[in-house]
Amino acid sequence: MAFLRELAWETRSQWRLLLTDPKALLNPLLFFILITVLFPLTLGHRPALLAEVAPGLLWVGVTLSVFLILPNLFFTDLQDGTLRLWVASGRALPVYVVAKWVTHWAFFVLPLVVVAPLLGQALYLDLSVSWLMITLLGLGSFAMLGIGAVGVSVMQKGRYNPFVLAVLVLPFYVPILVFGASGVSSLTGAGLFEHGLLFLAGLVIFILFLAPWAASQMLKLTVAQS
Amino acid sequence: MRLSAVRRKRLMWAFLVLVGAGLGAWMMLQALQKNVMYFYSVSELLEQPASSEKTVRLGGVVAAGSLRQGQGVKVFFDLTDYQKSIPVVYEGLLPSLFREGQGVVATGQLMDEGRFVASQLLAKHDENYMPPEVAAGLKKAEP
Amino acid sequence: MNRFWRWSLQWGQPAMLYQRLLRLQPWVATLAIIFLLVGGYTAFWLAPADYQQGEVFRILYVHVPAAWLSMMVYGAMVGLALLVFIWQVTIAGWAMKTFAWLGAGYTLIALVTGAIWGQPTWGTWWVWDARLTSELVLLFIYLGIVLIFDVLADARAAARMAAILTLVGSVNLPIIHYSVIWWHTLHQPPSIRGLETSMHWSMLYPLLLMALAFLLVFVWQVVWHLRCRVLMEARHTPWLAKRLRSLNQSGENG
CATH class of the missing domain: 1.20.5 (Single alpha-helices involved in coiled-coils or other helix-helix interfaces)
Known part of the structure; x- marks a missing residue:
């Protein structure tokens, strides 16, 4: 239980750190809104077409936004030496990873997920399903941020290369996107929704147990190198 | 320890x-x-609530004796899973493996009158490989 | 048993490894060429045309061995990753880099030949069914591992990171294998399951020969690459200098 107490403490302090700059959460939010709005503008005014592709567009939008959030996770701590102190202190590094993951998701990603049904409205997606959609997007984006945390901890600030990160991380997003998008489109059509939900829930549990370990191994190596 | x-x-x-x-x-x-599923089988599609709006993929075997040539490149045939079958209309080029008794995957819509209008037709080849003579021998052996 | 252990552990020493690879190389190369020639002859001339697909089916003699190899190489990499991660064997890290490059190559061959096969038989180059998608994901995972080795200057850290990525990515292997059994896919189920097969013998034995040939070619490539890598890494060590000296002397004598 000492572990959980430590986790709660660390999460709270990370959360306070994020709250020191509250308007930072607008950056990914604006990015998400802008790229989603590009689609109706480029595809023209075709409600039936837009409604059909809307789940896919929203998922891709969330994916790209999450991808851009990834450097926020560890880079400042790498640069100012916080991470080095963590490793040297002998405290459990997975605690740090989970705290970062949870707080960054709640701070940066959750607003996107909540806004997604409204954007869906602009894409002529039926709003009656918004709660289920928020659930799916929330689970999926949480898993994405966890996978991304492993990928981004391979890189140091100086060597951060978004293209390399994309090749490292995006393949592992494929199942999330496949099941997430089919889950959302099933909301307006024939029912496969429960399968999508079950899959994403299983994936989140799977990643919740593996990603903190993998990411902290990578971080240790990264710190040792710098 | x-x-x-x-x-x-x-x-x-x-x-x-x-x-x-x-x-x-x-x-x-x-x-x-x-x-x-990449595609629905015939029975699975018939169990679904009918919606002519939705584009789906339907997989099955081209029923023996059901293939008819329409005008131009239009063809009519029945897709079956040996339990139920659905009449299909397709207009376009046929894959070279397409023939009666062959598995295909059709993309299109199931219309309200029970007819499946396909916009794309893909042949699905099976895992059996044999020389033509052996295949002919097998066919002869069957009653 | 003791001798066996010593023999296995010696593979981890660069000098011994180099000796063994050097001795192995001509054998592997000869066998690979023989099997390629015999396999190619049986596959592309002796084997009869298929009753459904005609001559096109012969692509399978390249496609299937490449696809098998793409998965086998990954499976072997999981073993190497464990060696790197748990026992910190340096040479396993070198081998991982070679394996990742080659694995990516064989995956690409499988995908491209599959597309060439798909066009005449299915009527399309590519579909997003579970088998094709998961094989494509395998290619990206290979490339990710290659990139890790490429991006990180510290080879030891790169090997450990690549090992973690390999272990995480191994979930994809069973998905590729079982995709055609679990789901309706456009890709057909395997023709060989354990000892049972739905292929006629006259078409099956060329496939087995070709698979063996591909495996031998792969081993040949690994031996070659690894030998070069050992030389690269050992360029400042005494054993190499000694070896070069002895080579020079024998050259002068002869």
């Missing part, structure tokens, strides 16, 4: 991670069992 406190703790964590990851994997497999 006696383990030091550190090793015991590490072992406990490894065990916990394995159990947790296993639980997650099990849930995913449960979901996978029924999901992401």
